Amino acid sequence: MAKNSINEPYILDTSALLTLESASLLEQVLILFSIITTPRVIKELKEFANYEDTLGRIAKRILKEEKKFSLKNQSINNKLEHVSETDEELYNLALKENLVLITDDIKLTRHTTHKIKRVFSTMFLIAFFKAGMLTKEEVLEKLELMRNIRNWKDNIIYLLTKQELEKSTVFQ
Amino acid sequence: METEQLNLRVSEELINDLNVISGLLKVNRSEWVKTKLAEEVNKEKNRLLMELSTLYSKGMIKKKDIEELIGKEIAEEMEFIKQTTLESNKMGIKLGKKLHK
Numbered sequence: 001m002a003k004n005s006i007n008e009p010y011i012l013d014t015s016a017l018l019t020l021e022s023a024s025l026l027e028q029v030l031i032l033f034s035i036i037t038t039p040r041v042i043k044e045l046k047e048f049a050n051y052e053d054t055l056g057r058i059a060k061r062i063l064k065e066e067k068k069f070s071l072k073n074q075s076i077n078n079k080l081e082h083v084s085e086t087d088e089e090l091y092n093l094a095l096k097e098n099l100v101l102i103t104d105d106i107k108l109t110r111h112t113t114h115k116i117k118r119v120f121s122t123m124f125l126i127a128f129f130k131a132g133m134l135t136k137e138e139v140l141e142k143l144e145l146m147r148n149i150r151n152w153k154d155n156i157i158y159l160l161t162k163q164e165l166e167k168s169t170v171f172q
Numbered sequence: 173m174e175t176e177q178l179n180l181r182v183s184e185e186l187i188n189d190l191n192v193i194s195g196l197l198k199v200n201r202s203e204w205v206k207t208k209l210a211e212e213v214n215k216e217k218n219r220l221l222m223e224l225s226t227l228y229s230k231g232m233i234k235k236k237d238i239e240e241l242i243g244k245e246i247a248e249e250m251e252f253i254k255q256t257t258l259e260s261n262k263m264g265i266k267l268g269k270k271l272h273k
Contacts (some may be wrong), residue, residue: 006270006271008267023249032271044251070197093245100263106249106253109252110249113252118256119173119256119260119263119264120256120257120260121259122257122260122264123260123261123263123264123267124173124264124267125264126260126261126264126265126268127264127265127267127271128268128269128271129268130264130265130268130269130271130272131268131269131272132272135273150220151218151222152218152221152222152224152225152250153225153249153253155222155225155226155227155229156228156229156250156253156254156257157253157257159225159226159229159230160229160254160257160258160261161257161260161261163229164261164264168265169268171268171272171273
């Protein structure tokens with residue numbers, strides 16, 4: 001799956017980090033891209049890591065890679081209603097740096113509509129497949145791991161990504 | 173939290189069963205029923221919405237149909253998630269092209 005780094009910067013929130021690591025994709029994402037997040041996200045991950053459940057174990061693995069993240073403090077100059085301070089911070093960072101926010105948090109995605117560019121973490125899965133870094137079998141297997149279907153909202157992301165992957169072919 | 177009265181008539185047998193549970197668990201009968209009802213309603217709601225979202229994602233049902241069935245709010249949220257997923261997929265394809273070079 002080796003490819004050279006293109007060093008493109010992306011901002012990732014807690015939900016995206018957890019999803020990517022659940023499918024063992026984070027390592028590759030960190031090699032290829034410049035991943036930016038905030039100290040509050042690290043704090044959230046540490047809170048997850050306090051528990052000995054699946055998410056806790058995934059959070060511990062992410063924290064081992066902490067040094068590979070570019071951590072940026074960001075003041076909240078533009079308020080965003082109905083979301084946490086961590087989310088407000090990420091939103092402000094994306095706004096200031098004019099970067100894409102990768103998040104699987106529907107609430108955050110919804111409240112930032114037309115304000116910043118944000119996409120679901122499944123974007124990386126599609127990219128790795130199209131670039132020929134993962135086979136169709138591998139991406140579908142990873143999508144199952146990322147699926148983490150807890151509700152109907154995740155179900156839509158999963159099914160539409162699966163449809164895209166099934167009809168897609170690798171770039172020649 | 174606002175509440176609304178729900179009038180239910182239940183069989184004597186069910187009342188007896190509830191009395192057994194209430195006695196053994198040392199809980200208030202009505203409170204126990206309320207908790208169980210909330211759990212079941214949530215479970216069933218999720219199950220039905222999962223089915224509906226599957227039909228919607230597969231194009232077997234339209235936003236308008238969902239609106240008619242359960243209202244505008246959920247229909248709009250489904251549409252929003254669909255559009256964001258499609259945008260994410262498009263960006264993934266673009267990024268894949270860059271990585272391929």
